[in-house]
Structures are given as C-alpha cells and as structure tokens.
Amino acid sequence: MTDQRYGLDRHVRLTGPFRLDGGGSLAEIEISYETYGALNANASNAILICHALTGDQHVASPHPRTGKPGWWTRIVGSGKPIDPDRSLVICANVLGSCMGSSGPASMAPDERPYAMRFPVITIRDMVRAQAALLDHLGIPRLKAVVGGSMGGMQALQWAATYPERVEAALVIASSARHSAQNIAFHEVGRQAIMADPNWRGGDYYNAEPPSAGLAVARMAAHITYLSEAGLTEKFGRRLQGRDAKSFGFDADFQVESYLRHQGISFTDRFDANSYLYITRAMDYLDIAEEHGGSLANAFKGTATRFCLISFDSDWLYPTAESRAIVHALNAAGAPVSFVELSSPFGHDSFLLDQPEMNRVIAGFLNA
Amino acid sequence: MTDQRYGLDRHVRLTGPFRLDGGGSLAEIEISYETYGALNANASNAILICHALTGDQHVASPHPRTGKPGWWTRIVGSGKPIDPDRSLVICANVLGSCMGSSGPASMAPDERPYAMRFPVITIRDMVRAQAALLDHLGIPRLKAVVGGSMGGMQALQWAATYPERVEAALVIASSARHSAQNIAFHEVGRQAIMADPNWRGGDYYNAEPPSAGLAVARMAAHITYLSEAGLTEKFGRRLQGRDAKSFGFDADFQVESYLRHQGISFTDRFDANSYLYITRAMDYLDIAEEHGGSLANAFKGTATRFCLISFDSDWLYPTAESRAIVHALNAAGAPVSFVELSSPFGHDSFLLDQPEMNRVIAGFLNA
Secondary structure, eight states: OOOOOSOOOEEEEEEEEEEOTTSOEEEEEEEEEEEESOOOTTSOOEEEEEOOTTOOSOSSSOOTTTOOOOTTTTTBSTTSSBOTTTSEEEEEOOTTOSSSSSSTTSBOTTSSBOGGGSOOOOHHHHHHHHHHHHHHHTOOSBSEEEEETHHHHHHHHHHHHOGGGBSEEEEESOOSBOOHHHHHHHHHHHHHHHHSGGGGGGOOTTSOOOHHHHHHHHHHHHHHHSOHHHHHHHTTTOBSSOSSOOSSSSOOBHHHHHHHHHHHHHHTTOOHHHHHHHHHHHHHOBTTGGGTTOTGGGGTTOOOEEEEEEETTOSSSOHHHHHHHHHHHHHTTOOEEEEEEOOTTGGGGGGSOOHHHHHHHHHHHTO | OOOOOSOOOEEEEEEEEEEOTTSOEEEEEEEEEEEESOOOTTSOOEEEEEOOTTOOSOSSSOOTTTOOOOTTTTTBSTTSSBOTTTSEEEEEOOTTOSSSSSSTTSBOTTSSBOGGGSOOOOHHHHHHHHHHHHHHHTOOSBSEEEEETHHHHHHHHHHHHOGGGBSEEEEESOOSBOOHHHHHHHHHHHHHHHHSGGGGGGOOTTSOOOHHHHHHHHHHHHHHHSOHHHHHHHTTTOBSSOSSOOSSSSOOBHHHHHHHHHHHHHHTTOOHHHHHHHHHHHHHOBTTGGGTTOTGGGGTTOOOEEEEEEETTOSSSOHHHHHHHHHHHHHTTOOEEEEEEOOTTGGGGGGSOOHHHHHHHHHHHTO
C-alpha cells in the first residue's frame, strides 16, 4: 500500500456470502476502485470518497472510456482539500454500477449476465461492500468519508452503520431519505428505459441496448441537476446555431441541444440496468426508517464529527433536507457543522468550481 | 344562438386560407367547441375560456370519451363565477389538438392524416383560429377571455393580438414566455414520444400508437404540475397496497403507482402527435419577442382590463412570471389587478377547489 502513483484502477474479488437488505445474497462481489496516495504506518490516514448515481471511481484520474479528467480534480490532488500527499484517498465503484464492480451486467455463476436477476440493493448494501473492501485493504477506520449527492447518502449511511469506523463524515448536497418528488423523477427514468423495446426485460447484453430510453431518463434527470435560474443564465431562450426559429421539431433552442447531447453521450458510458438498480437503491433510502422512524436514533452516541453542505439553488436535495439531518445530529448530541452555500447552478454545484466549498472541505478535514 | 342547453358539442368547418406564424397556411380549419348559455341581443355577454395543454372544450359538461365531468365545473355553472345564466360561455378545442379541431390526426386534403405534415403552430395561431370562430358566431367582442396555464397564455395573446375585441383578460398560473426549464421538460416529453418505435415519424394512425412514449412524457409533465410539498402531503413515502418494500421494480410507492396511472390513462384520450405540436407551440411563446423585445409594447394603449392570479407553490409558472406580466402592464398603463394565492398543490391548483380563486374570478368578471 505504498504505491504513490495516481489512478491505479484496482480490482478485487471478495468472497462472501454478502447478505443484502432485500433478503438476497451474493456469493462473491467484485469491486473496482482507485487509490491516490499511501496508507501511513498506523493506517489512520484513509479518506473514502463515495460517488454519485452515475459517477465512478475515477475521482482524480482520467476516465478510461471517455478520457475525461477525474470528476473531482478540484477537490482531490496535491495541495487540494483532499490531498494524496497526506492521505490515502480511496474511491470504489458502487455495487450495482457498471464500472467494474458487481452489477446487473456482471456474469452470474451460470456465466450469463445477471441482468434483472441481480438482487435489488440498497445504499447500505453499497456501504457494506465498501466496508468489505476496507477490510481487505487492512483499513480498520476512516479518517473521513466524503460524498456529494448519492455519495453523501453513502457517507451518512457509513456513519450510521459503522460509527466506530468513521472519524468524520462530510455530506454534500444530499439527503437522508428520498422524497416523493425524488422517487417520481426516478420512476419516470425507469419507465423510459423499460418502455424501450430494446430493454427486453433487461436481457439486452448480446443485442442492441435500450439507448433511446436511457437517453430520455438521463435528460429528465439532468433537468433536476440544474436550477431554473441556472438554466436561464446558461441557455435562456437562445437558439442553437440559427438566427430564427425553424418551426419544426429540431433542437431550435440551445437547452434542447444541450439535453439531447447529455442524453446521447450518457448511453456510451452507462448501463441501463445499472441505472434501474441504483435509482431504486436511492428511492429505498430512508435512514430514519431503519432506526424506528427517528433519524436521531441512527446517530445516538456517535463519536463521528459531521459536516453538511447544501446549495441554496439545489431543488433536488434542497437545504431543508440537510437541515433535517443537522437537527437529528443535534438531537443525537453529535458534533456537526453546517453551511448553506450560495450558487446559481443547482444540485450540480458540488461538481463545479466553488471556492467556498473547497475552503469548508479543507477546514473540516484538516481540523 | 338562443339555445340554453349545456354542452352542445358543436363543430364548424371554416374556410381560409389561414396563414400561420411559421409561414405555412391551412386551406380550411375545423373547430370543435362547447357553448353554455345564450348570447344576448347586443352580443356583449360572451366569455371565452381557453383550455390548457391537454385540456379540451368540455369545460362544464362530461367528456364524451372518458365520461368524466367537465374540467372546470367549479368555476362554470349556474350561480358560479362564470355563469351561463348571464353569459354565453364558449370553449374551443385548440388548433393542433385532437378533440375535434384540426390537428396532426386530421385528414389532409389528400385524405390521409396530416401526421407530421401538419404545420407547426403557435399560441397566436390558436388565438387566430378562435377569432375566426367568433367571427363565424357573430361575436365582435368578448366580455372576457379566461384561462389557466396554456389557457392563460392564450388569454394574454388574445389581449395582445386583438385588444379591441377583449374587454377583460384573466390569466391564471401562466406566463408570457416559456423559460429554459419549461422548454427542457417539454423536450424530454417529445424525445420520449419520438424514441418510441411505434411513433414511426408520426405515421402511426393505422397502427399501434406510441403509447409507451406518450405515457412517459405525461409522467414527466405531471411532476411539474404538482409541488414538492404537495407530493409529500399526498403520497410521502407511503407504500402502495403492501406492508413492506418488495425490493423489486414494481410500483412499491404510491407516488409511482399514481404516476404510472396518469401516464397510461392519458394515452387513451390524447394523440401523441398533438402532444408534440402543442408543446412546441408553448415553447415558441415569447410575447415580448413579437413586440421588439418589450412585453409592455404588446399592451401599449390597451383598454383591456387585466387580472392575474398565481399560486405560491407553482414552480412550473412561478409567481415571478405573473409579476413580470404585471410590471409590463403597469408600464403600458393598463388596468391590472394581481393576486398570489397560497396553495400547497402547485401548478394544478387552478383546477382544484380554491375558494379564494373563485372569489377573485367572480369579483373581476362581474366588476
């Protein structure tokens, strides 16, 4: 664990059985992950970063398929808030995804892809898989677990499930449960995928995938990642490569062109069944429900330090969701700091240039 | 015009040519409409109601296909804010729709359905078709034009296009232009329809229609008709007909079941191509743009009285959109009253039981 190269693209196969919240189990699981930096002698400098719904383990190194830079190079890097010169930074592709960890596209024991035979998983199942990875790596305890959006849900679930293994949890633009509106948007995406005849009940791995349905799902989701004001600032009613309206059904408006591009390019890098499974895991999230209906109970007696960050224009996981978590942590007597940052860019703000966010992250992690 | 029966389900074929904003024209148009009440001797008591995107002319009489009561019986009826005992109430199915007025499902001169050969239309084209209907009915001037959502867009467009024919305009939960976010949601719906292989470039009238795509479009739109708080109040995270999560992809949550029902039932009553054309017309709406970029110019010197109503939880056409219209009317020196009503039910509030709205409508129309 002393290799300091960036972006190691590691892969491990762990033997189970891994019992899942839904009642099923997996005999073994594969996890693909990246590490940056090195573990210190007493294994006390590990920071786990959890990725979002369509994210991946390539936090600070290029995506192997698209060649794009890592998704959080603003935060992770030498001299940055999460610094591999000081910490071992780990990010694992979540269970159910399609970037190397076990998911519906993986081979089942019968040597055919699981497809919809893959068991439905939860955010807690994802976290348990990460814990198994840390066991494998000889890391008993995390200096911090950090994530935005679904990554924040995992960070929170980490603190609730393994309080003794988490020194600090940083939860950005996230929620402890999916609201009716959150579920509704995900359901639209799932129905779009399942309505695509190429979906074939999930058995498309040797055929044409349901790209049209997946693109529509991504388009709908993308609207929720941006704010109304952000869309207005970015696109307004400006036309795309033309001087006048075409009075047709082409992408006249820039915002249409942008959405179509987001939809189509997504299908090159993501598996439709994984989209079904991960959105389902998020919809099932309700950490309070796992603790007798009280979110405070989930964190009773915890020694973990918490930091929550929300963005004022985020309507997917609005500040009220972060505040509900802060209130529960207060009630549980946990040390917590909370800041709502101002940004016009909605939910996606946590992926963008937000100097104030960087300062908060650095301050919290290096306290 | 003295027949007092309710719900006459009238139909008229008007000879053109009707020139359209997009440059095309229609040699003739058909309009299906309902009337309630009777025109008085000097033809001064006509109120035109304009319907919303997926609405119809059956304001206060049962829908002939679904058997459901008229969509605004709370507002239109004897002793109600819009009273057929005193006014001739007219509602016409909009151009481009599928309830009897000319649209993509209509027969073209070559005796085949227009499908995508139907010209792209605008809100102003819809209004011009209604004006032609009023000419046919011998109604030179409206006591009032009234509408919610896309109906409000038409009411506003009526006042801008035919100021001398509109005594009063009542615009509810609406906007003078479609925002980037509005366009984005519509584009998702259109892409869902066009991604359905049954759409076949619009030529499905002798085959299976693109119901799956249309259902997804309707589901996405439906989320925008309700508020986050309204969805939470109505559904929360309650399960549908079960005691525990199924850990599968059925509609576990009530909100999923509700959305699926909304999507599927919509396909029984609406034509997918009409959905494309009418959403496009709404996206093209920008009344200021038609008047040199100034909304105030659209209403300069008008004698029309205006009333605007918005709902505080409407995030599709939020209060800010109504306020922008009010500011323009103020700048134009037009008489205008404006009220933002409180309701947890989002955009759809204008269709629901809102006693305060009823009082405002009655007060304005009978002033």
